[in-house]
Amino acid sequence: MNKNRTYSYTHGHHDSVVSVHATRRASEAAAFLLPHIEPGMRLLDFGCGPGTISIDLAAAVYPGGSVVGIDLSDSVIEQAATRAREIGATNITFEVNSVFDTGYESESFDVAYAHQVLQHVDSPVRALVEIKRLLKPGGLVAVREVDWGTMAVWPGDTRIEEFRRLYAEVAAHNGGEPNAGRCVKSWLGEAGFSQVTLSASIWVHADPESCRWWGEQWAERVRQSNIAETALQNGIADEAELVSIGNGWLDWMEKPDAFLMLAHVEGLGRK
Template sequence: MTVYIHGHHQSVLASHGARTAASSAAYLLPHLHPGDRVLDLGCGPGSITLDLAEAVGPEGRVVGVDAAAAAVASARDAAAARGDTTTVFEVADAYALAFEDASFDVAHAHQVMQHLADPVAALRELARVVRPGGLVAFRDADYGGMTWHPASPGLTRWLETYRAAARLAGGEPDGGRHTLAWARAAGLTDIVPTTTTWSYATPEARSWWGGQWVERATRSSYAAATVAAGLNTQEDLQAIAQAWRQWADDEDGWFVMVHGEVLARVP
């Protein structure tokens, strides 16, 4: 059984809710068309899903699914706030989707496969519900590829303990480098692998990125999981949070997150 290492603390939902299709699914957007039927797996608080719905227009059909009821509730609230009454959000199992074969033209998943014990099985399930010739698109971070400046023992400990806890939970935190291999193993065709980054270096970006990790380092499921596994003590978590504060306040602070992404066809 895979446990979602981030959990659904408000700081996590707020962070995920800041994601947009432009920042997180730019590789997919040119391939969407008005009227497309789109499934968004692991939709979280729905910000990307709702952007995808705008891309396919009112004649399209968009469904966002997530394993967590809290995330689905947040996504429904986001849809109401946007005045979107057509996008559907449901609780679902990535390995057993409640949709008939070939129900969608496009299936999308952002930062999902890295958290699953069997990402290939999940991709095969996405392929099942997409019509032949349709698209499967997914993007995952690679924690092992994250870099920052200045050097920080606290951030090094954060990354080491996050990766260890994620693997104990059944996931692969360095998922970005595996995206091509997972797509090939799932039997997808016409695979186009690409790489993009998120970077945080402006004062505003550092404040936001560092600030939400201060919260997540002490209050999220990551914090609880690392303590439960003996990877951190509460004192360690406080030191990690302080390291994030110091990084965010440093005028030279710089952080980059690498992502692997795949656009592929269903045979």
């Protein structure tokens, strides 16, 4: 589907990407939002991906509440809908739709939530303006965005430094902002939200299992996902460079002192 598409999703929907997204749960990805959720609320999850967070949020607004999850990808929406059916979640629907032009009635949601979405759009403020239209008076927007500029990795490796360059250039080519976390306050303010509050959380990978999980997924992503395709097609990196970067992650994860941390900024705002 291409409904007023104004972004190109940097990661794409390769299995190495979607399988990781399917491990995400509201208890971590929406911890900053959950204290504000009550039964009976109507919630929009925009850029919902395979729906695992959305389904958790549907449980949080039950009874009496409901969740709508939207994403531009037909395939992940199908996965999300299947997942909801399999677990018997009846107060949630998933639709292929664009945050820039949802077609929903104004003031139809109590809460709107997004996890790692605004970093991929070329006009995050315009997306948030549409979200503001959809919220009821006093409604709450909640967004969480990574800031890749905060990534700290030990031991150092020139191939991982090359990954930083690769990812930043691919994201920029696609119209995104890899350091979106530091922009959240500004974007919410420009979109007209008030009572904006910010928090931050840190992903830490330090034990062998966690480092292996991170290293293997990123080795695969830089070689096979849309990141690789964009890099190759636009002269950002060649095949040998992508293989080298992937090997950098695989070598890093085997180090006994391997460590990585990465910050995420969480923003709340009221209509």
